[in-house]
Amino acid sequence: RGLFIIRVFLLFLMGETLPRVPGGVPVRTLRVKMVLLGSSGVGKSSLAVRFSKDQFRDSSPTVGCAYLTRVLYLEDITLRFEIWDTAGQEKYHSVTPLYYRGAHAALVVYDICKKETFVRAQVWLRELEKQYIPGSTVVWLIGNKEDLSQNREVSLQEGQNLAQEKGLSFTETSALSGDRVNELLLAVGKSSSHDAPVQTGRLSDNLSLSNGVPQGSDSGPTFGP
Amino acid sequence: MEEDNHQDGEAQEVKISDSQPESIPPADILLGNHECPEPVEGNHSTADDRNQSVDSQPSHVGAEESGLDADVPPHLGAKLEPEETKDSDCLNNMSTHLDGTETEVRVTDNDQSDSGEFVVTMLAKAKLEEQGIGVKGRPSPLLEAGIQESPSFKSQRDEDVTTDSWRQHRKHVFVLSEAGKPIYSRYGSEEALSSTMGVMMALVSFVQSGDNLIRSVYSEEHTVVFLQKGPLVLVCVSSSRQSEQQLLGELLYVYYQIISMLTQASISRIFEHKKNYDLRRLLAGSEKILDGLLNLVDSDPSFLLAAVHCLPLASSLRDSLSQILQKAITPNLVFSILIAKNQLLTIVQEKTVIEDARLEPADVHLLLNLIGASSAFQAGEIWTPICLPLFNPDCYFYAYISYLDPPECTVCLLLLSTDKEAFYAVAECKRKIEEAMLTQNSLSLIAKAQLYSVNQVGVSDLRHFMYKPFDVPDNYRQLTQFTSPEMEAPYSNEEEKMRLLDLYRYMHSRIHSTSRPLKLIYHVAEKETLLAWVTSKFELYTCFSPLVTKTCAITAITKLLRWIKKEEDRLFIRYPPKYSTTPNPSKSSKSSKSEQQDSTDNGYLSPL
Incomplete structure (x- = not known):
C-alpha cells in the first residue's frame, strides 16, 4: 500500500515538473472502459458526471445506459476513460451485461445510508463473478454518499470487510462534495492500465493530489479537458 | 364553478x-x-x-x-348520449344488480347517475378504509413526524390521498394488474390507493363475470373510463368533460408508454408466470415518464389529433439537415430523428422499413415524451432499449440519444438501431452529424427557428x-x-x-x-x-x-x-428522405426473432 502511494506521489511530482502541453502528444493512449453498477438511486450517475465533468448534478433515473468520457493526461500516458453509467432500475438489468462485458474496471456502488443497497451490491458482485474473466476486470466496491455519514447504515468496516473477503478495491466517496472521486478515477486508471498492485482497503486521505487545478476542482490532479 | x-x-x-x-x-x-x-x-x-x-x-x-x-x-349535468347504448346497457346491468329500482322513462340518465354515485360512494368508502388503516397501522405521532420531516419533498407521488385536493384533480389515471395490484397512479402513492384500486378491479371483474365489459361510468361531475389491455387495467377518472373516446385514447397512450419500456410480450409473459406480480418493480424510476406523458396529453393537442407537430423551418434548412442525417449511416440503423425544443425537425427512415410500415405519430409522441420527461439524457450519450408499440409491440429497438448543444440541451439527436451491439457505430454517426452541422452552422440556424x-x-x-x-x-x-x-x-x-x-x-x-x-x-x-x-x-x-x-x-x-x-x-x-442501411432485409426489426427473444427475458428472469 505504501509503495502504491509513493508511486502515485512520484507520478504526481513528475507531472508537476514537466511543462504540460494541453493536447500535446503523449507517449501512449490507453482506453479504460469502466462500468458503474448498483441499485437505483445510489448515485452512479452523479459519480459518472463527477468523473467526466467534475460537476454535481442531481439527475433523474438513468434510462438504459449513459456513456460518458474523460481524458486524463498523465506524464507518460493518456488515459481515455469510457464510463458506462448503467441504470439501476430492474427493467434494464437484462441488458446490463452488454455494458460490462469487456470492461477494465467495474465499480459496484452502494449508498452508505441504505443497507439494502449494500445487500444488493453483493448480488451484483456475484453476478459479475459469473461474467468477468479474473484478471481482466478490476472490481471496485464503492460506498457513495459519504457526505451523509450521519445517516450511515453501512459502516466503513462492513464495506472494508466485504472488499477484503472478495479481494476487491474499496473506497467511500461523495459525488456531492467530490471527495475522493478524482483519486478514485486516478486509481482506477492506474490499476487498469499498469500492472500496479491492486489497492485493497480504503484509499488514504493523505493521498490528496490537489495542486491548484485551475478549473475549480476542489481536489484532484490536473485532468485534461 | x-x-x-x-x-x-x-x-x-x-x-x-x-x-x-x-x-x-x-x-x-x-x-x-x-x-x-x-x-x-x-x-x-x-x-x-x-x-x-x-x-x-x-x-x-x-x-x-x-x-x-x-x-x-x-x-350539462350527467348525460349520456342516447346512442351510446353499449354503455347504458352495461350500466343498466350494473345498477339492476346493485340498486336497480328504476321505472322512469329516462332510465339511462337516472341509472347512470346512480351507478356513478355508487362508484363514487364505493371509492369514498375505500378511501375511508384507507384512512382507518393508516391510523391503525401507524401511530399518529410518527405519522405527523413523518409529514413534518419532509414537506419540501412533497411531490405528486407523496400526496395525501385522503384530502379533498387529491379528489379535486382534474384527471386521475390509475393502472392496475388483473389481480388488482396497483401499478401506477398519477397522484398519490400506489400503496395508499391499493383498496381504491381493489374497488376498481371489483367493478371490472363484476361486469366481466356477466360476460360483459365495463367501459365507462358517468356521474354528475366525473367520467370514469376503463380500458383493459392484456393483463393490465387502466382507469381514468376525469372531470375534464372530455368524451369517453378521447379519454380512452389517452389511456391507450399510457398503456403504450408502459409497453415502450417493457414490451407487450414481456408483460404478458410476466403475468402468465405470476398473476400477482408487482409490476412496479419493473416500472420503478419511470413514474416521471408517465407523469410527463399525462401532462403532455393535457397540454399538447398532438395527442388529441394523433399527429406530430414539427417545428416550422425553411425548407432549405430542413433539407440540409435531412441530408446530413442521410449521410451518417451504419448498418441496421433504421430511424434518424432530429428534435429541437421538443418538436420534430426532421426524420429519415430506412428504405425497407418504410416499405412495410411507417412510423406512427403515437410512437413519435412516446419518444418525444421520453426525451422531454427525463433530464437523464443531458448527462451523456444514452443507449437504451426501447419499444415502439405501434410499430411492433413485442420487440426492442436500441436508441442512441444525445443532445447536440450541451449545456443548453435543446437540440437532440435520436438514432434507432435494431442491433444492440451497435453503440460505437451509431455514436460514430453522431460524430459525423455533429461535424456536418458545425460546418453548415446548423445549430445557430435551428436556434432561430420558432x-x-x-x-x-x-x-x-x-x-x-x-x-x-x-x-x-x-x-x-x-x-x-x-x-x-x-x-x-x-x-x-x-x-x-x-x-x-x-x-x-x-x-x-x-x-x-x-x-x-x-x-x-x-x-x-x-x-x-x-x-x-x-x-x-x-x-x-x-x-x-x-x-x-x-x-x-x-x-x-x-x-x-x-x-x-x-x-x-x-x-x-x-x-x-430515406437511406438504405440494412444489408440483409430479414434483419429488419419487424421480422427479427432474436429481438423478440431478448425482449421477453427482460428483467423478469434476471437474477437480481
Missing part, C-alpha cells in the same frame, strides 16, 4: 348567433373540395334541448345547416387554429402531421390555454362522435367562436374572436387554407 358560467355564457351566445342574418354562401363554394354533407341528424337528438332549438331554426341551404350546427356542450404567430396568416379575426392534412404529400403514406401557431393572447396564460384546448377537445369529440359524426361545426362559445371542419383532405379547427360572423369565418378559412398551401414546405416535413 367556472364550467357553469361558461355554459351560461354559451347559451346566450347561441342566441346571438341565431338572430344573425344567415345569408352565408354555401360552404361548398368557398371551401373547395368539401363533400356533400350528411343529412341533419341533430333533430334526432333528445339529449340536448338547446341543441334542438338551434337545429330547428328556419333553415337554409342543406349543405350548411347540417354542418353549421351551433351547438352546446353535452356536458413557432409562428397567427398574425402571419393575415386574417384579422382569427385567433388560433390547428390544421391536420391527411397524407402529406398526396397519396403517400407519411407521418401524420399538423400545424398550429403559437397560442397568443388571450390564450397566453395556462388557464386560458387549457380552456381553448378544452374547446378544441369538445369540437373534436363532436366531429369524431361515434354515434353522430359531423363534418362541420360552427360553435359560438362564451369568449370566442370556433369552427371545426373535416374533409377527406384535412381536419381543421379554428378559433375566432367572439363576434365574428359566419360569413367572415368562412372567408377567413378560405384565406387560411390558401396561406397554409403557400407555406406548407415550411410547416411540414414534406418528402422525408
